[in-house]
Amino acid sequence: MDQSVVAPSTPRQRVTPKDERPDRPVRHPRNIAGSRPLRFSERADLVELMDRPDGSLTKLHRTLDHFQWINILLSRYRDLLRRHVIRDMLLEPEREWRFVDLGAGGCDITVWMLRQASTLGLRVSATALEKDPRIVSYAKEKHRDVKGLTIEAGDALDRGCWEQADYVFANHFLHHLNDAEIVRILRLVAEHTQRVFVLGDIRRSRLAYICFPFIGGLFARKSFTLPDGLASIRRSFLPGELRAHVQEAGISAQARVESFPLFRVAVIGGPGSGVLPR
Numbered sequence: 001m002d003q004s005v006v007a008p009s010t011p012r013q014r015v016t017p018k019d020e021r022p023d024r025p026v027r028h029p030r031n032i033a034g035s036r037p038l039r040f041s042e043r044a045d046l047v048e049l050m051d052r053p054d055g056s057l058t059k060l061h062r063t064l065d066h067f068q069w070i071n072i073l074l075s076r077y078r079d080l081l082r083r084h085v086i087r088d089m090l091l092e093p094e095r096e097w098r099f100v101d102l103g104a105g106g107c108d109i110t111v112w113m114l115r116q117a118s119t120l121g122l123r124v125s126a127t128a129l130e131k132d133p134r135i136v137s138y139a140k141e142k143h144r145d146v147k148g149l150t151i152e153a154g155d156a157l158d159r160g161c162w163e164q165a166d167y168v169f170a171n172h173f174l175h176h177l178n179d180a181e182i183v184r185i186l187r188l189v190a191e192h193t194q195r196v197f198v199l200g201d202i203r204r205s206r207l208a209y210i211c212f213p214f215i216g217g218l219f220a221r222k223s224f225t226l227p228d229g230l231a232s233i234r235r236s237f238l239p240g241e242l243r244a245h246v247q248e249a250g251i252s253a254q255a256r257v258e259s260f261p262l263f264r265v266a267v268i269g270g271p272g273s274g275v276l277p278r
Contacts, residue, residue, distance in 0.1 A: 040206045043179075043241070044234035049224040051132075051176065061138055062223040064106035070225065073215060076264050077109050077171050077200060081116070084198050085167050088272050089122050096123040100165040102156045102185075102199075103173030104128035107139040107149065113169075114148050124148060127165070131155045157181055162188055167270075168197040174267075175201050175235045179245065186249035186267065195272035197255075201265055202236035208263040209233045239265050 049055050050063055071077055089097055097117075101110040110128045117124040128151045130136050136153045143149055154161035156173075168189050174182055189197045202208065212229050219225040242257045242265060255269025 038206075038209070038234070040204055040209070040234070043175075043204070043237070044231070046231045046235055048176070048228040048231045048235075050228050055224070057134060059223050060134060063225050063228065064135065064138055066219040066223055066225045067106055068108040070215070070219070070229070071108060071171065074262065075171055075200065076260065076262075077169075078112065080198050080200050080266060081109075081113055081169065084196050084268060084273065085113070085169065086116060086120065086122075088167075088196055089117065089124070090120065093120075093122060096125065097167065097195075098165045099124050099126040099167045099169065101126065101128045102168065102170040102189075103176065104130050104139070104151070105135060107143050107146075107151060109169070109171055110149060111143055111146055114146060118148075126150070127152055129154050129156055129161060156188070157184055159188065162192045164192055164194055166193075166195040168193045168199075170199045170201075172201055172232065174199055174242075175232055175237065182245050183249045186245060186251055186255075190249070190251040190254060190269065193270045196270040197268070197273075199267040201242075202233055203259055203263045203265040204233060204236040204238055205263060233263075237265055242267055 050060055085099070089095075099110075099113060101107070101113075104110050107128045107130075110126050114124060114126050125148050128139065128149065130139065130151065130153065133153055136151060139151050143151070152161070156162075157177075174185070177185065186199075189199065209230060212233060213226060216226040216229040239257050239259045246252055246255050246257060246267060251269065254271070254273075255267055257265060258268055259265045
């Protein structure tokens with residue numbers, strides 16, 4: 001009598017939801033055996049995961065949530081705004097000021113600026129300019145009730161997005177651009193700023209790259225914070241590189257590059273900045 005051959009059953013595989021799939025392999029900052037050592041003598045040509053239009057929306061929103069704390073811990077934006085913007089506003093406290101934040105992301109910095117100004121009795125209207133429509137939607141939903149805040153979708157490289165402003169600020173915006181775009185932005189900023197501009201970013205170094213996972217790792221779950229933070233460090237600047245961009249943009253007479261702890265660098269200038277070029 002013929003015997004039937006019964007194939008062993010195959011366990012059903014769990015389908016991983018899209019938002020849980022890795023967008024690409026994330027390597028530990030230490031070099032993998034046999035790989036070429038990372039170079040920090042020049043900017044790396046990398047695309048951050050949050051800048052990819054096909055990336056997970058859930059991870060993007062989580063990353064924007066994390067930026068609020070990353071910025072407080074590492075970016076020194078409050079010190080920069082107090083020293084160079086708020087101090088200048090207090091010279092004429094009766095005026096109404098216009099403040100623009102380039103590449104504003106989740107608008108945590110813009111909102112902090114408005115609240116500080118309100119506490120000091122200053123009248124400030126702020127425009128947060130952001131290119132990514134996904135981030136614009138996130139910021140509008142999160143800050144829809146903030147008085148004095150306008151969130152606009154637009155590319156800062158487009159001259160049509162620009163109007164005259166008293167103060168122009170940016171945090172971790174320049175390193176998302178290539179060298180030619182940085183020169184163009186510097187020219188546009190200098191042309192449209194009536195008082196002070198402050199463009200803060202990361203000072204590239206191997207030590208910064210090694211240290212960041214101790215903080216970025218705390219925010220790694222289901223977000224782009226750790227891999228994009230490491231990519232940002234590799235895409236960021238040495239002070240001399242920014243000085244060369246300032247010179248190429250033709251604004252050396254009204255701006256300077258300032259370096260300060262921890263791993264920070266900024267282009268500071270404008271008619272009311274009170275800083276002399278170095």
